[in-house]
Amino acid sequence: MRGVWTTEAVRAAEQRLMATVPEGTLMRRAAFGVAGQAARLLTEHAGGVSGRRVALLVGAGSNGGDALWAGAFLRRRGVGVTAVLLNPERTHAEGLAALRRAGGRVVEAGSAGAALTAADLVVDGIVGLSGKGPLRPGAAELVAAVTAPVLAVDMPSGVDPDTGAVDGPAVRAAATVTFGCRKPVHVLGAGAVHSGTVHVVEIGVERELPEPDMVLLDAADVGAAWPVPGAEDNKYRRGVTGVAAGSATYPGAAVLASGAAVQGGTGMVRYAGTAADAVRARWPEVVATGSVTDAGRVQAWVVGPGVGTGGAGHDVLEHVLSAGVPVCADADAITLLARDPDLWDARDPDTPVVLTPHEGEFARLAGEIGPDRVAAVRRAAERFRSIVLLKGHTTVIAHPDGRVLVNLARSAWPATAGSGDVLSGLIGSLLAAGVDPWLAAGCAAYVHDLAGDLAAEGAPIGASAMVEAVPDALRTVRAATVTG
Numbered sequence: 270m271r272g273v274w275t276t277e278a279v280r281a282a283e284q285r286l287m288a289t290v291p292e293g294t295l296m297r298r299a300a301f302g303v304a305g306q307a308a309r310l311l312t313e314h315a316g317g318v319s320g321r322r323v324a325l326l327v328g329a330g331s332n333g334g335d336a337l338w339a340g341a342f343l344r345r346r347g348v349g350v351t352a353v354l355l356n357p358e359r360t361h362a363e364g365l366a367a368l369r370r371a372g373g374r375v376v377e378a379g380s381a382g383a384a385l386t387a388a389d390l391v392v393d394g395i396v397g398l399s400g401k402g403p404l405r406p407g408a409a410e411l412v413a414a415v416t417a418p419v420l421a422v423d424m425p426s427g428v429d430p431d432t433g434a435v436d437g438p439a440v441r442a443a444a445t446v447t448f449g450c451r452k453p454v455h456v457l458g459a460g461a462v463h464s465g466t467v468h469v470v471e472i473g474v475e476r477e478l479p480e481p482d483m484v485l486l487d488a489a490d491v492g493a494a495w496p497v498p499g500a501e502d503n504k505y506r507r508g509v510t511g512v513a514a515g516s517a518t519y520p521g522a523a524v525l526a527s528g529a530a531v532q533g534g535t536g537m538v539r540y541a542g543t544a545a546d547a548v549r550a551r552w553p554e555v556v557a558t559g560s561v562t563d564a565g566r567v568q569a570w571v572v573g574p575g576v577g578t579g580g581a582g583h584d585v586l587e588h589v590l591s592a593g594v595p596v597c598a599d600a601d602a603i604t605l606l607a608r609d610p611d612l613w614d615a616r617d618p619d620t621p622v623v624l625t626p627h628e629g630e631f632a633r634l635a636g637e638i639g640p641d642r643v644a645a646v647r648r649a650a651e652r653f654r655s656i657v658l659l660k661g662h663t664t665v666i667a668h669p670d671g672r673v674l675v676n677l678a679r680s681a682w683p684a685t686a687g688s689g690d691v692l693s694g695l696i697g698s699l700l701a702a703g704v705d706p707w708l709a710a711g712c713a714a715y716v717h718d719l720a721g722d723l724a725a726e727g728a729p730i731g732a733s734a735m736v737e738a739v740p741d742a743l744r745t746v747r748a749a750t751v752t753g
């Protein structure tokens with residue numbers, strides 16, 4: 270698991286650390302890390318380091334100081350460095366002096382044209398964790414003139430550090446070097462895209478950090494959490510997943526969710542609904558009946574995809590919520606809960622519920638999301654005493670106790686009709702096996718995204734291909750637990 274910490278937590282940790290080390294130490298460590306990545310990018314994009322040209326965009330604070338010190342280190346490796354000062358009277362004095370001593374050039378923003386045109390690499394030291402709002406006009410104009418790849422110091426300037434929201438001009442970096450740990454800007458929404466490849470450089474602050482504010486799962490975490498049957502197991506012990514999905518109008522949702530539950534490794538899938546024939550035809554291993562009332566015992570239910578939002582869907586959801594087993598409520602089930610909150614009364618308060626809305630369903634259920642997706646999902650999880658998984662390029666999964674898991678998509682190929690049905694089937698499979706619901710949602714989101722990427726191989730896919738690729742994705746995560 271990799272942690273993500275808010276700027277508030279990072280600042281507090283930095284304060285504690287700064288009291289124990291000589292002034293300037295942390296900035297030099299940070300800048301050394303920036304210079305190392307700059308050299309790597311120069312080699313990659315310009316074929317070498319010595320003799321290449323770097324322009325530094327330098328703002329008013331310590332982020333600019335980092336860039337100036339990095340420039341001084343790059344000078345020692347024979348790089349031609351020009352610092353463009355956005356705010357000359359508030360430039361970091363020690364950093365500026367260090368760059369000048371090392372033979373760097375310094376220009377003001379108005380005369381930056383030639384340096385920017387000649388640069389093989391641009392270092393973004395405009396603003397860091399104290400950034401508020403989009404780039405201001407002077408900085409935005411300079412950034413618009415950049416054609417070389419950009420290396421962001423700590424974070425891409427103009428993005429909100431704690432939400433990843435982009436609300437105007439912002440730097441789009443090829444790579445970002447950040448210090449001590451990842452911050453929300455690197456993993457949430459547009460911020461993740463604007464950050465490019467994120468490199469974390471240790472500067473000591475990591476030792477001072479409390480519990481993370483959110484976590485990302487790695488392949489090895491998912492591989493370790495995904496159930497593997499042992500000699501003692503049989504199909505019932507592995508878990509029976511109930512799927513209450515699909516309808517005469519939408520039989521495909523039932524086929525996809527049932528198929529994903531099968532491929533996810535549940536011991537048995539019991540399907541209940543009016544798409545039983547379609548499910549049997551594609552997945553003969555599924556035990557299919559026409560109604561939830563005669564489905565038999567299950568250890569978890571997946572309910573919602575394609576069931577419709579009429580009376581029949583309502584009754585199915587009510588039955589499933591009162592069954593006393595964990596429930597993954599998706600799609601129409603969420604719309605039904607939004608429309609008729611009394612349905613919650615059917616729920617046994619001790620049974621876990623995982624809600625998996627896309628943005629539209631989330632808005633129906635819990636109101637507009639706003640720029641702070643994590644805060645919105647946390648509030649919804651607390652309000653509904655449920656795990657809430659908000660889908661998207663960044664999937665955010667909150668526990669009612671405030672814990673948050675984030676899954677950053679490898680590609681956008683999974684944004685295709687029926688893809689959500691696949692996700693709910695995978696979650697159901699893990700819930701039936703008894704995996705902790707918050708972790709189950711996180712692992713399913715990871716495997717869903719990986720299956721999409723493996724199936725796509727760079728070309729468009731349909732949701733059926735994602736179901737087919739689930740075993741490959743599971744082999745990949747299991748291999749990661751072996752190799753560490």
Ligand SMILES: NC(=O)C1=CN([C@@H]2O[C@H](COP(=O)(O)OP(=O)(O)OC[C@H]3O[C@@H](n4cnc5c(N)ncnc54)[C@H](O)[C@@H]3O)[C@@H](O)[C@H]2O)[C@@H](O)CC1
Pocket residue numbers: 283284287295296297299328329330331332333335395396397398399400401402403404405408422423424427448472
């Ligand atoms: N505190 C520490 O221990 C360390 C801090 N470091 C660096 O320090 C940075 C934080 O530095 P500061 O707190 O001095 O502040 P920043 O450098 O993030 O911001 C400086 C100033 O930029 C202006 N600004 C805010 N939003 C802007 C916008 N949208 N467009 C243009 N200008 C804007 C504000 O006047 C702000 O005070 C970190 O991101 C990191 O790069 C590193 O040197 C490592 C150690």
Ligand SMILES: Nc1ncnc2c1ncn2[C@@H]1O[C@H](COP(=O)(O)OP(=O)(O)O)[C@@H](O)[C@H]1O
Pocket residue numbers: 600627660661662663664678680681682683684685686687688689690691692717
């Ligand atoms: N831009 C994107 N990049 C990566 N994955 C995405 C993106 N947009 C949506 N997804 C994923 O695709 C799936 C779509 O689910 P959903 O909207 O419920 O579709 P459907 O109802 O058609 O099954 C979700 O798992 C979501 O996280």
Ligand SMILES: [K+]
Pocket residue numbers: 332393394395396397421422423424425426
């Ligand atoms: K920056």
